[in-house]
Amino acid sequence: MTQRATLAVDDVVRAVIAGKRRIIVVDVEATCWKKAVFSRKKETIEIGAVLLLLDRAESRWPEFQTFVRPRRLPHLSRFCRELTGICQENVDVAPTFPEALRLFLEWSQPLERVVLATWSRYDFWQLDLDLEAHGLPKLTIPCLDVKKLAARIVGTKSFEETARELAPDGVAMPRHRAVADAHRTARILNRLLRPLV
Numbered sequence: 001m002t003q004r005a006t007l008a009v010d011d012v013v014r015a016v017i018a019g020k021r022r023i024i025v026v027d028v029e030a031t032c033w034k035k036a037v038f039s040r041k042k043e044t045i046e047i048g049a050v051l052l053l054l055d056r057a058e059s060r061w062p063e064f065q066t067f068v069r070p071r072r073l074p075h076l077s078r079f080c081r082e083l084t085g086i087c088q089e090n091v092d093v094a095p096t097f098p099e100a101l102r103l104f105l106e107w108s109q110p111l112e113r114v115v116l117a118t119w120s121r122y123d124f125w126q127l128d129l130d131l132e133a134h135g136l137p138k139l140t141i142p143c144l145d146v147k148k149l150a151a152r153i154v155g156t157k158s159f160e161e162t163a164r165e166l167a168p169d170g171v172a173m174p175r176h177r178a179v180a181d182a183h184r185t186a187r188i189l190n191r192l193l194r195p196l197v
Helices: 009-017 078-084 088-092 097-107 122-133 146-154 159-166 178-196
Strands: 022-030 044-052 063-067 114-118 143-145
Touching: 009 022, 009 114, 009 178, 022 122, 022 178, 044 078, 044 088, 044 097, 044 122, 044 178, 063 097, 063 178, 097 122, 114 122, 114 178, 143 146, 146 159, 146 178, 159 178
Parallel strands: 022 114, 114 143
Antiparallel strands: 022 044, 044 063
């Protein structure tokens, strides 16, 4: 693995076109409460990812999903359950963060060819928080912030506004679920990269 760095979009496009890099769009859901959005007590409870393949229809993009069992505060708040639709039972039987991360990294292989893309730096902040809590080293995979890229091209907008403009859903998808949000982010990124391909 190489040191994580934010790659310039031109470098990503060149690497993807040359077949040297693959874009994996990742989204995480975490324990949450009405307040303290950036609380250091938060723990990942779901990891979802989509392999963005520019030469295939979205229905053929491979995906990954796993729930994650929180360790420090194992009981989901009512607010969290209602926001995400994730049930206590989902996380009670889920793997712990180290095992869930291992499964995700195995699915993502070969890591030396991967660029992780997320809607904003929040997902990496949350993953780093979990890595620290479990005494694991930070991920050293290059990353691409889709929100920053979208702001350069279509202006600063919320995730929902950007998705409505660039990647409207044909079918209603749940919000605040990792795979659904990874798909929305992948659709946005697909639209942003199309003129450059």
